[in-house]
Amino acid sequence: MNSWMKIEEFCTLVNLDVAAVHALIDEGKLVAKEDEEGSYFVEVSRSAQALIPATKGVVLDEAYEGGSVSMSSEFVEKTLGAILSLHEKVLDAKEETLETLKGENRFLKEALFSMQELYDEDRKTIETLTKQIEILQDELEFTKRKYKMMWNKAVESYTPSAK
Known part of the structure; x- marks a missing residue:
């Protein structure tokens, strides 16, 4: 798996300046590529091997009871590779989470x-129903007045018949 890193980040990681890294690229010790925008990227896993000295192991002096610890360059390379792989997985998960959130935002x-x-x-329906209720109330009021007038005339013109 190729792990590409911007040259500035690589320089920070390996504690070298950009000119020294370019010199190593020119010598063929580091694998690099240039994108369309002119930015350089260094292939980390193969380049790490060129930077780690080809010794049987690395000895670290630690201030603990055991004294020193020795590690092979292969172990260091695998550790760096594992760290970079985990970093890529975290970035992928972050991008996936962002896409999921964007999808949820679109849905919402x-x-x-x-x-x-x-x-x-609903507001238009309520306005229509309100107008219909007002019309029906006006019609009902008109019918009540008409009914009252009819019964008032009937009562006035009523004459009781003699038995």
């Missing part, structure tokens, strides 16, 4: 627009 935005449309339709 669409739902909000849909709810707004439903609200507008």
Whole structure:
């Protein structure tokens, strides 16, 4: 698996300046490529082997009871590779999470627009029903007056018949 890193980040990681890394690239000790924008990228896993001296192991003096610890360059390379692999997995998970959140935001935005449309339709329906109720109330009031006038005339013109 190729792990590419910007040359500036690589320089920070290996504690070298950019000119020294370019010199190592020119010598063929480091694998690098240039993108369309002119940025250089260094292939980390193969380049790490060129930077680690080809000794049987690395000895670290530690201030603990055991004294020193020796590690092979292969172990260091595998450790760096594992760290970079984990870093890539974290970045992939981060991108996946961002995509998921963007999808959820799009869904919520669409739902909000849909709810707004439903609200507008309901508001129009309420306005229509309110107008119909007002019309029916006016008709009812008119019918009550008409009914009252008819019965008032009927009562006035009523004459009781003699038995």
